[in-house]
Amino acid sequence: MNRKSNLRHGLSLMLSILFADILSIFVFISLASVLPNVFGTVLIQILNLLILLSLVYLPVWTVGEKDINYVLTGRITYDRYCGLKIGLIGMIALYLPYILLFLSKINNDQFLYAIFQVILSLFYGFIRMLLPVTIKDVNWLPMLVTLIYPLIIPLITSLAYHFGYKRISLIGKLIYKKKK
Secondary structure, three states: OOOOOHHHHHHHHHHHHHHHHHHHHHHHHHHHOOOOOHHHHHHHHHHHHHHHHHHHHHHHHHHHHHHHHHHHOOOOOOOOOHHHHHHHHHOHHHHOHHHHHHHHHHHOOHHHHHHHHHHOHHHHHHHHHHOOOOHHHOOHHHHHHHHHHHHHHHHHHHHHHHHHHOOOOHHHHHHOOOOO
16 A cells, blocks of 8 residues: 555645535534624634544544554655645645635625635634724735634644654543543
8 A cells, every 4th residue: 555645635635624614614604693792703713623623633643643654664754744745735725715805805895705704714713803894994914914824724734743653642642531
C-alpha cells in the first residue's frame, strides 16, 4: 500500500471542510433566527468550530499515525511540515467566498454580502465580531483581517499530524482517564 500524496490528502481535506461548511450552514440557519443575540452568535461559532475540528482533525491524525510506520520501514522520509501542507491545500476552498465579499464591497451589493455570510458560516461568529450587518458600513481593514480566519485549518492539521505521528490520542486521553 503506497502513501497518498499531500495533494490528495489536501483535496480530501478540502471536501471535508466543504462538508463541515454545509453542516455549519444548517446550524446557522436553525439557530440564528432563534438566538439572534450575542449568546446565539457565540453558541453558533462554538458549534461550528466543533464541527470543523471533528471533520478535519481525525483524517490528518490518521495520516500522521500511518506515516510513522512508513518512516520506520524506510518507505518515506519524515516530513515535519506534512500536516501544514495538507492544511494549506485544504483551506483553499475557504478563500473562494471572499471573492463575493470583495465584489459586494466594490459594488455595494447587500445580496452578495449576505451570500458570503451564509456560505462562510463556519466563521459566522468571528465575522460578526468584525463586520457589520450591512455592506455599506464595512471598512476595508476589517475585511482584510477576516482573511486570517481560515488559517485555523493549517494550525489544526499541523497539530493533528504531529499528534498522529507521535501516536498521542487526545480522544483517548479525554475518555480514558488513569485511575488514581
